[in-house]
Amino acid sequence: MSRYSIFSLARNALSYHENWGRAWRSPAPSREYDVVIVGAGGHGLATAYYLAREHNAGRIAVLEKGWLGGGNTGRNTTIVRSNYLWDEAALLYEKSLKLWEGLSQDLNYNVMFSQRGVMNLGHNLQDLRDIYRRCSANRLNGIDAEFLTPEDIKRKVPIMDTSPHTRYPVLGASFQPRGGVARHDAVAWGFARAADRLGVDIIQNCEVTGILREAGRVKGVQTSRGTILAPKVGVVVAGHCGVLAEMAGFRLPVESHPLQAFVSEPIKPVLHTVIMSNAVHGYVSQSDKGELVIGAGIDSYTGYGQRGSFNTIEGNVAAIVALFPMFSRVRMMRQWGGIVDTCPDACPIISKTPVEGLYFNCGWGTGGFKATPGSGWVFAHTIARDEPHALNAAFTIDRFHTGALIDEHGAAGVAH
């Protein structure tokens, strides 16, 4: 497999781009691996990539029941930021953001990471107090954060309605200039290609139907393509983590909900940053193609259906139109839903489990995309060393019994 470069582009141009090689192999599963990762979304592929690159973990397979990147990796609104309140979460997401900054070079694949800034709006006095506090906490952790007045906001985003006469007036915002968006499909493809180059087997259309255990240790997995043995199994399956945990005989403090998003028809560039608002409940950015990418909160009921209810979309649209009256005439083009695995404290679980050799990475809820490289980084460490990395030591399943929760509802509850 050749490296992508200006030279490979020129060489392939000579043959009308008809002879590009496959980006990754499609191998049949072996009978045995050293590590099996379940779930070929961004997080699973990143885990496999860092296992191979940083930890020399031997023979690695990534099993995927559908096609790679077909779940939440391809169903989110692609926002990347690290402005979380608490040290544990902030440092984890900041590690991820640092990896994002070099990711296209690392993977030799353009993930179109665009640091166009992320703005979190405040609409009442308590919002502003929380924003001041979060900005200060971010700065103490070495994360860029600025406070913007309504005048600053109007200067940056002229199309936003910042007049004081709206139902929920915009009173200020936090701004993280290093935040932004990336191309979600490219992230899955880039990690898949880079992991494949390091010898990782990515096996699609291979559904895990059981987890083999013996005397409290994991032995491998049963799949729709036969039994695959492995002394270590890492599960990164987002919405279906509860189903996999049940196969392994334990429960998780996670509930799966539909989360919807939609994009508009392409329009000329009008919005050059990411806007999020917890209070009026919506977030929006404009893709490089010109589409407005819009999302909001989860549907309240639990669900595995990859779709949600229309009244949730209606509320979301109302919020966006209140902030940007000119968007009221924009037509929506596509709408979709993903199944997000929400934790009671809005923070993930990246942890060993009651079964030895079995590791779970789940509970990212509505905001896992931004964490893709960092999640893979710490999960690979956890699997390879059989102990957590310093950055994910606090994100155990045990915290729901010890009470050491990391409450990020303020920074994470709605806006992703």
Next chain:
Amino acid sequence: MLKIKCPWCGERDQSEFSYGGEAHIVRPAEPDELGDEQWGDYLFFRTNTKGLHREQWVHSGGCRRWFNAVRDTVSYRFHGVYRHGEEGPGKDEPGSPS
């Protein structure tokens, strides 16, 4: 939008209702006897069923009364509603309270 049949008011749009989480979770009778493990289980751990799920809803934009429902969490189809204290449909079906 889902149509939900309130046991008191009949069928209404979902937007009149609020979701109340998994049903039949009983508050511990002897809270002082419980260890951290059991408290954690009671507060945070849910079945997160894929399939028929027993759950609570409240008709918040209507009669404001709570009730239970059996809903398929994959198709989102409602298989029945019942008032608190009633047994509910399909006692022996999957998803029935243990």
